[in-house]
Structures are given as C-alpha cells and as structure tokens.
Amino acid sequence: MNETAISSQPARQDVSDVTTSNRRGRRRSTPMWTIRGWLTQRTYWTLAAVGLAVPLGCWTMLTALGTVNRVFLPSPGDVAHRLLTWFSNDDLVADIGISCFRVIAGWALSAVLALPLGLLIGTFRTVQALLEPLTDFVRYMPAVAFIPLVMLWVGIDEGAKVAIIFIGTFFQMVLMVAEDVRRVPMAQIEAAQTLGASRAEVIEKVIIPSSKPALLDTLRITMGWAWTYLVVAELVAANSGLGYAIIKAQRFLQTDKIFAGILLIGVIGLGMDQAFRLLHRLAFPYLYARS
Amino acid sequence: MTLRIKLLLMTLLALGLVRSPGAQATVKVGVSDWTGWVAWYVAQDQGYFRKYGADVKLVWFANYSDSIAALSTGQLDANSQTWSDTLGPLAKGLPLKVVLVNDNSAGNDALLVGPKIKTFAELRGHKVALEQYSISHFVLYTALARNGLKPNDVTVVNLAAGDAAAAFMSGGVDAAVVWNPWISQIEKSGKGTPLFTSAQMPGLIPDLLVAQARAVQTQRKDLVGMIRAWFDAVAFIRAQPERAVAIMSHVVSMSPEQYRVFLPGTRFFDASANQQAFDAHNPQALVNVAPTIAAFLLSNKLIDGQPDAARAIDRSVLDEALSRGGAPASASITR
Amino acid sequence: MNAISCRAVHKVFGTGVRKVTALENICLDIREGEFVTLVGASGCGKSTLLRTVAGLEVHSAGEIYAYGSPVRGPGAERAMVFQNYSLYPWLTVMANIKFPRQLAAHIRNRTSAEVEVASGRADALLQLMGLEQVADAYPSQLSGGMQQRVAIARALMARPRILLMDEPFGALDAQTREVMHDLILHVCALERCTVLFVTHDVEEAIYLGQRVVLMAPRPGRIDSTYEVPLPSSRAVEMKHSAQFLALKSQVVERIRDTSGLRTDLELLQRLAKRAG
Numbered sequence: 042m043n044e045t046a047i048s049s050q051p052a053r054q055d056v057s058d059v060t061t062s063n064r065r066g067r068r069r070s071t072p073m074w075t076i077r078g079w080l081t082q083r084t085y086w087t088l089a090a091v092g093l094a095v096p097l098g099c100w101t102m103l104t105a106l107g108t109v110n111r112v113f114l115p116s117p118g119d120v121a122h123r124l125l126t127w128f129s130n131d132d133l134v135a136d137i138g139i140s141c142f143r144v145i146a147g148w149a150l151s152a153v154l155a156l157p158l159g160l161l162i163g164t165f166r167t168v169q170a171l172l173e174p175l176t177d178f179v180r181y182m183p184a185v186a187f188i189p190l191v192m193l194w195v196g197i198d199e200g201a202k203v204a205i206i207f208i209g210t211f212f213q214m215v216l217m218v219a220e221d222v223r224r225v226p227m228a229q230i231e232a233a234q235t236l237g238a239s240r241a242e243v244i245e246k247v248i249i250p251s252s253k254p255a256l257l258d259t260l261r262i263t264m265g266w267a268w269t270y271l272v273v274a275e276l277v278a279a280n281s282g283l284g285y286a287i288i289k290a291q292r293f294l295q296t297d298k299i300f301a302g303i304l305l306i307g308v309i310g311l312g313m314d315q316a317f318r319l320l321h322r323l324a325f326p327y328l329y330a331r332s
Numbered sequence: 333m334t335l336r337i338k339l340l341l342m343t344l345l346a347l348g349l350v351r352s353p354g355a356q357a358t359v360k361v362g363v364s365d366w367t368g369w370v371a372w373y374v375a376q377d378q379g380y381f382r383k384y385g386a387d388v389k390l391v392w393f394a395n396y397s398d399s400i401a402a403l404s405t406g407q408l409d410a411n412s413q414t415w416s417d418t419l420g421p422l423a424k425g426l427p428l429k430v431v432l433v434n435d436n437s438a439g440n441d442a443l444l445v446g447p448k449i450k451t452f453a454e455l456r457g458h459k460v461a462l463e464q465y466s467i468s469h470f471v472l473y474t475a476l477a478r479n480g481l482k483p484n485d486v487t488v489v490n491l492a493a494g495d496a497a498a499a500f501m502s503g504g505v506d507a508a509v510v511w512n513p514w515i516s517q518i519e520k521s522g523k524g525t526p527l528f529t530s531a532q533m534p535g536l537i538p539d540l541l542v543a544q545a546r547a548v549q550t551q552r553k554d555l556v557g558m559i560r561a562w563f564d565a566v567a568f569i570r571a572q573p574e575r576a577v578a579i580m581s582h583v584v585s586m587s588p589e590q591y592r593v594f595l596p597g598t599r600f601f602d603a604s605a606n607q608q609a610f611d612a613h614n615p616q617a618l619v620n621v622a623p624t625i626a627a628f629l630l631s632n633k634l635i636d637g638q639p640d641a642a643r644a645i646d647r648s649v650l651d652e653a654l655s656r657g658g659a660p661a662s663a664s665i666t667r
Numbered sequence: 668m669n670a671i672s673c674r675a676v677h678k679v680f681g682t683g684v685r686k687v688t689a690l691e692n693i694c695l696d697i698r699e700g701e702f703v704t705l706v707g708a709s710g711c712g713k714s715t716l717l718r719t720v721a722g723l724e725v726h727s728a729g730e731i732y733a734y735g736s737p738v739r740g741p742g743a744e745r746a747m748v749f750q751n752y753s754l755y756p757w758l759t760v761m762a763n764i765k766f767p768r769q770l771a772a773h774i775r776n777r778t779s780a781e782v783e784v785a786s787g788r789a790d791a792l793l794q795l796m797g798l799e800q801v802a803d804a805y806p807s808q809l810s811g812g813m814q815q816r817v818a819i820a821r822a823l824m825a826r827p828r829i830l831l832m833d834e835p836f837g838a839l840d841a842q843t844r845e846v847m848h849d850l851i852l853h854v855c856a857l858e859r860c861t862v863l864f865v866t867h868d869v870e871e872a873i874y875l876g877q878r879v880v881l882m883a884p885r886p887g888r889i890d891s892t893y894e895v896p897l898p899s900s901r902a903v904e905m906k907h908s909a910q911f912l913a914l915k916s917q918v919v920e921r922i923r924d925t926s927g928l929r930t931d932l933e934l935l936q937r938l939a940k941r942a943g
Contacts, residue, residue: 228753237743237772327805
C-alpha cells in the first residue's frame with residue numbers, strides 16, 4: 042500500500058546547509074537563526090555554557106575593578122569562600138536539608154489536594170462554577186499576610202512553614218490542574234463514550250492518562266513557585282534553613298552569604314527542574330518517539 | 333533630527349544626570365516606629381528645624397531593618413538606629429558616625445513571662461519567643477547572664493516582635509521578649525508580667541542618630557541644627573507631654589491614650605545626658621558599652637571582627653550644637 | 668425492526684436571537700446491515716444528525732431509536748469514528764485497538780473462551796487493517812491514513828451493531844482515501860454492521876453507500892434520498908460507469924441548488940468589469 046507519511050515532527054534544518062545568496066548578494070538566514078529551527082546538541086550546550094559564563098565573567102570583572110563597595114557586591118571568590126565556611130562551620134547541609142524538606146512537604150501536600158480537586162473542577166462544570174471563582178479570589182492573597190493566622194491555627198513548628206508554602210502553591214496548582222484537564226481533546230472523550238465507557242471510566246481511562254504529561258509539567262512549574270515561598274515561610278519561628286540564613290545575613294549586611302544562599306537555592310531549583318524533565322522523558326516515551 | 337540638536341539634547345541629558353557635589357541641601361533622615369525617634373516629628377511640627385536652619389527630610393520606614401540597610405547603602409544621609417545595629421556596619425568598615433543619643437530604653441523592652449514562671453530559675457528549659465539577634469535577644473542575653481543562666485538554658489523561638497507577642501498570648505510559648513506596644517498589651521490582658529526590663533540595663537540600649545561620614549562633612553550645618561532642635565523637642569515633651577503625645581500618636585496612627593504608655597519607658601536624653609554619653613570617662617558612655625554589645629554579636633557570629641567604636645563616635649557635632657549661642661534655655665528645666 | 672429510526676427529530680442550538688435550527692423534522696429509517704451515506708452542503712446538519720444519533724448531542728424534540736430502544740446518550744452499540752485526534756497517544760496501536768476490552772460494558776460474563784476469542788479478534792482486526800508492522804508503534808509515529816485505520820479497528824473491536832462515521836477520510840489524500848474505501852466496504856461486509864457515513868465527497872458517498880441521503884441547510888433537513896444503482900460488491904471501475912456519473916451529477920447539482928450559492932452571470936460580468 043502506498044502511504045504518504047504525514048510526520049508530526051517539525052521539519053529539521055540540517056546545520057550543515059550551505060548558505061546561499063539571492064540576487065542582491067545578501068545571505069539568506071542561516072540555519073541557526075531559522076524560526077523554530079534546530080541545533081545540534083553540541084551547539085546548544087556550547088551556547089548554554091556561554092550564556093552562563095558571560096554573566097559570571099562580568100561579575101568577576103566588576104568586582105575586580107572595585108567600582109562597587111565589596112560590602113554590597115561580593116566577588117565570586119568571596120561567595121565561594123563563604124560557601125565553604127558555611128559548609129564546614131555553619132552546617133550548610135542541615136540548612137539545605139531542612140529547607141528542601143519544607144518546600145517539598147508544602148508542595149506535596151498541595152499536590153495531594155490539588156490534583157483531585159483540579160480534576161473535578163476541570164471535568165465537571167458544576168464543580169467549576171462552585172469552586173473556581175473562590176480559588177481565583179484566594180489566589181491573589183499574599184501568603185506573607187497569612188503568617189499571623191497560620192501561627193494561630195497551625196502553631197510555630199514545622200507545620201507553620203509547610204503551611205505557608207502550601208498557601209502559596211495550592212491555589213495556583215488547582216487552577217493549573219483544572220486547565221490541564223480541560224485541554225484533553227473532546228474527540229478522545231467522545232470516542233470512549235461511543236465505545237461504551239461510563240463516566241467514571243472516561244475519567245479514569247481517558248482524562249487522567251491524557252492529561253498526565255501536562256500534569257507532570259504543572260508539578261514541575263509549581264515546585265519552582267514553592268521555592269520562592271521559602272524565605273517567607275522561614276520568617277515564622279525558624280532558626281535554620283537557607284531562607285533563614287538569608288534573612289539573618291540581610292540584617293547584618295553579610296552580602297556574600299546572601300549571594301551564596303540565593304545562588305544555592307537557584308542551583309537546587311535547577312537540579313529539581315532537570316530531574317522533573319528527565320522523569321517526563323522516561324514516563325512518557327510516546328511524546329518523544331521519532332517517526 | 334539634525335546632528336546638532338541631537339548633541340544638544342544629549343548634553344542636557346548628561347547635565348541632568350550629573351549631580352554636582354554638595355548640591356543636595358536636604359538631609360534625608362530615616363525614622364521608624366520607636367518612641368525616641370517618633371519624637372523627631374515633634375521637632376518638625378513645632379518648627380524647631382526651621383528655627384535652627386536645618387533643612388531636614390524625615391523618611392518614614394515601616395520596617396526598621398530596611399532603614400538600617402538604607403543608611404548602609406547610602407540611600408540616607410542619616411538614620412535612627414540602635415548602637416548594636418550600628419556596630420555591624422562599622423565592623424564591615426562602613427563610614428558611619430554617631431552624632432546624637434535620642435534616648436535609652438528604660439522599660440520599653442521587657443522579658444515577659446506567664447503566670448507559671450516566677451523566677452529565673454523556673455525559666456530554665458522553657459521556650460522564649462523573640463526576634464533573634466535583635467535588641468530583644470540582647471536583652472535576654474543580658475538578663476540571663478545577670479541571673480546565673482547560660483544562653484543554652486532556654487530555647488529561643490525566632491519570631492518578629494508582633495508575632496512573638498501573639499505566640500505568647502495564644503499560649504504557644506511561655507515567655508517572650510518584646511517591646512512596646514506589645515508589653516502593655518500583654519500586661520493589660522493579664523496573661524504575662526515582666527521578669528526583666530531594659531530599665532535594669534541602663535546605657536546598654538542607646539537609640540541614636542547615626543550619619544554618613546560624608547554628611548557630617550558636607551551637611552554639618554543641618555546636623556548641628558537638628559541636634560539643637562532635638563533639645564528643644566525634649567524640653568517640649570517634658571513641659572507639655574499631652575501635646576507631644578498627641579503629635580506622636582498621630583504619626584503612628586494610634587490614639588493618644590494608647591500612646592501615652594510609651595513615655596515612661598523612654599528616657600529621653602537632653603544636653604547633659606548626651607554630654608555624659610559622649611564622655612569616655614563615664615562607664616555608661618557609648619564607647620564603654622560597645623565591647624559588651626560587641627561580645628554578644630560576636631558570640632552569635634553576627635559580625636566578623638571588632639568594630640572600631642571609638643572612631644565612629646563623633647562628639648564634635650554635639651559640641652558645636654551646644655557651643656553656639658550657649659546651651660538651649662530649656663535644658664535648665666529639670667524633672 | 669430498524670437499526671436506526673428517527674422520528675420528527677428537531678435540534679436547536681442557542682436561544683432567543685441566536686437560535687439556530689440545526690435539524691428540522693428529520694425522519695429517517697435505516698435497516699439492519701444497510702450502508703447509508705449522508706451528504707450535503709456545509710452547514711446542512713449532517714454531522715449534527717450523526718452526533719445526535721450517537722447520543723453525543725441531545726435532540727430538542729422527536730424520538731430516536733436504535734434497535735427499538737430510545738437513544739438517551741452514547742452507548743457501546745453505536746460506535747463512532749471521528750475525523751481525527753481521537754486515538755490515545757499514550758497507548759500503542761495494539762493497546763488502542765484493545766481499549767474497549769477494558770470497559771465494563773464489554774467485560775460482562777467473560778468466560779475464558781470469550782477472552783480467547785476477544786484477543787483473537789484484536790489480532791484479526793490488526794491484520795485486517797494491515798497494521799501488523801506497527802502494532803507496537805505509537806499513534807504519533809503513524810501517517811494519517813494509518814491512524815484512521817487504527818480508529819476504525821478500535822471502533823470495530825467493540826462489536827458495534829451500528830457504526831457511525833463522521834468524515835473519517837476527510838483529512839487524507841486521494842490515493843489513501845481510495846484504499847480506505849475498499850477496506851471499509853470489505854470490513855463492514857464481514858462484520859455485518861449497519862453504517863451511517865457522513866461525507867462531503869459525493870463520489871465517496873455514492874461509491875460506499877447503498878443509499879445516499881442528501882441534506883439541505885438553513886434549517887437542516889433531509890432534502891432527498893437516492894438509491895445507488897450499483898451491485899453490492901463494489902469495484903473501482905464502477906466509478907466510471909454511466910450510472911455512477913449520472914447519479915453523481917444529479918446529486919452534485921442538487922447540493923448546489925440547496926446550498927444557496929448562485930453563479931449569476933451578470934454579477935460575474937459586473938465584477939470582471941470593475942477589476943478590469
């Protein structure tokens with residue numbers, strides 16, 4: 042049988058394409074600058090390395106010139122040195138550990154509640170009408186304003202920090218989950234219905250598996266947001282953690298420690314993000330299959 | 333646009349961006365919610381700044397810590413902050429000068445305990461809520477040291493002053509170190525009594541006017557005027573406390589009745605008290621209490637190295653304020 | 668008993684000023700085993716009628732019966748094949764085909780013999796559709812024609828008595844479509860299912876159907892019906908026969924008449940003058 046392959050992959054531009062000149066002697070756009078073009082792995086990682094190295098280089102140069110007071114802009118060397126002393130003298134590992142625990146606990150609690158709730162909101166208009174306006178409203182309330190209430194209702198232990206991170210993450214997550222669920226193509230749902238699926242079967246066998254890749258992405262993105270609430274959460278009766286260390290360093294102008302703390306959070310966040318992406322590739326091979 | 337016009341515009345822009353040194357006449361002074369500093373508004377309200385030719389702009393900070401950072405980063409010419417919070421930037425070598433003592437906390441900071449705790453011995457092993465590394469922490473540290481306890485004998489729960497008071501009132505902790513208005517709130521509720529107050533540690537919590545070294549050079553006239561205005565304000569507060577309370581309570585949006593309780597806990601420093609504070613022979617002078625405070629900061633690894641306190645204390649501005657035209661007439665009114 | 672029976676079916680969308688009558692007084696009977704095609708200009712309601720029979724839309728008035736039972740919603744006995752995007756991307760081709768087996772509607776009273784028969788059926792459908800090579804591939808790796816074959820196989824897995832098809836070959840190129848025509852005729856003859864097939868391609872409608880029902884728009888209604896004068900087993904050469912071509916031109920002209928498009932010579936001349 043003669044079939045024409047309708048590939049779902051975008052047309053690839055071979056990087057080794059020779060650039061051609063048109064009539065006026067100007068070069069047509071090179072493959073690197075083609076819209077939605079394609080790069081080799083090597084080119085991509087080279088550019089990424091440049092993208093990270095250039096700001097680092099500028100930072101080093103700026104501090105070497107001495108135009109800004111060392112107190113307000115520590116050099117990369119100062120920051121690295123502070124990281125080492127933090128590790129050897131101030132229990133950096135414990136700080137990282139407790140902060141990771143707080144963020145992950147708050148985010149996980151959010152997920153456990155937001156996934157089923159978002160699923161219901163995205164599937165049933167009645168639930169959406171009941172809950173979405175309320176969620177939309179609460180979403181705008183700043184988590185930091187909840188601190189006194191959290192202390193009253195939850196106390197001043199780890200629960201309070203986890204609660205703050207929960208408040209900051211949950212409401213956004215619910216709405217994003219609902220959105221992911223709503224994006225399941227209607228044809229997939231109707232196909233199941235015309236095959237005899239009951240309502241519960243449609244939810245279990247079509248809506249959930251169909252939205253899983255988007256849900257994992259939502260979890261990855263909301264993990265990032267959860268991290269941004271760490272400093273707020275560690276305002277409540279904390280005496281350890283990365284956020285706490287940053288707050289304390291702010292009070293006493295230990296800017297090298299502030300930099301160290303912020304950069305560390307960035308690196309941890311990046312690591313978690315990459316882990317999620319890897320999980321996505323492993324869990325959903327059908328999205329990455331080449332025809 | 334022709335090249336000439338472009339050049340003209342660029343020059344004007346550049347001139348606008350370049351500020352000639354000394355062109356700033358107004359002294360920007362940070363103020364936050366502490367009785368001794370809110371009193372600056374009395375001076376402003378009664379026209380004392382104008383009277384002494386001081387071009388002053390009071391900048392209000394809802395968050396005290398932000399004002400410290402603003403001074404350190406050069407956004408302010410001077411700020412109202414405590415001695416302990418000044419030692420930190422000094423240890424980093426920032427060019428700051430102490431030019432005036434507004435007051436000493438004499439009861440406006442206190443360690444409050446619940447009904448179960450009657451003595452320091454009973455405090456052992458309990459949780460104390462306070463803002464870690466702040467004045468409150470220093471008060472606790474001093475209180476423990478004077479009563480035979482070590483810092484490890486209690487568990488510090490790190491909460492901002494308002495949150496610490498809330499935690500104490502809801503029973504989450506058995507003790508708290510806070511400042512007013514929370515002290516009076518807790519006392520009024522009947523849930524706690526003070527076990528130790530700043531009145532028992534005179535000289536150790538001075539509240540100061542700290543200026544940039546360059547401001548002392550280029551805006552000396554305004555600073556001198558400010559100091560003279562300050563002594564007038566202190567006299568006014570002593571002579572007409574009700575009117576002073578009315579002015580100050582308005583600044584922080586409280587009622588005068590609520591604000592009145594703060595006055596007794598604040599020992600305002602007039603001219604003679606200031607002279608004593610700047611006199612190195614006095615055991616409670618700024619320079620002599622600095623080591624005690626620095627020890628607290630160092631033991632908690634909040635500063636690296638010893639700050640040069642002596643160099644930061646500049647009594648010349650005070651002397652100049654008192655010498656011109658003699659001491660203000662109101663200084664002779666004793667209370 | 669008819670496989671499908673529509674009695675005075677009305678379907679209205681919207682209310683008030685924006686009310687649209689998609690279907691008006693539809694009366695249609697389809698016998699068991701019949702292959703009926705629905706054609707018409709765009710907006711005539713053929714897809715709406717199909718979806719209403721499937722139970723995906725609720726009719727506003729009238730009655731629809733499938734084998735004597737009133738249609739109140741979708742059901743396994745009326746399987747539908749959509750134009751595209753209905754395959755499950757997380758399942759392989761084989762898993763997609765076997766999908767109906769997981770559903771409670773098909774699990775009742777499963778003896779081991781029935782289970783044997785069922786998995787044999789999946790393999791048979793796979794072979795029937797020529798999909799053996801790609802049994803473990805994902806839908807995203809297949810061409811459009813192959814994806815539709817999987818969709819049809821999946822629908823047939825459920826052993827539906829009625830097969831509803833909504834322009835299933837609309838997104839395919841001409842060559843693939845021709846192949847699919849013969850395939851679908853072959854399969855439906857084997858399975859002996861009743862088929863209601865919606866298309867805008869008149870040739871396809873005549874080639875596949877035993878009866879062609881023409882619908883007209885605004886409001887959507889059945890305009891006319893044509894019996895296809897071709898033998899039941901079709902061959903490609905029949906597309907060139909005189910009867911085929913005559914019927915085709917008749918249907919095409921009728922569609923044009925009902926569509927509201929006019930080729931007004933005067934109007935065209937006026938336009939040409941303005942452009943010229």
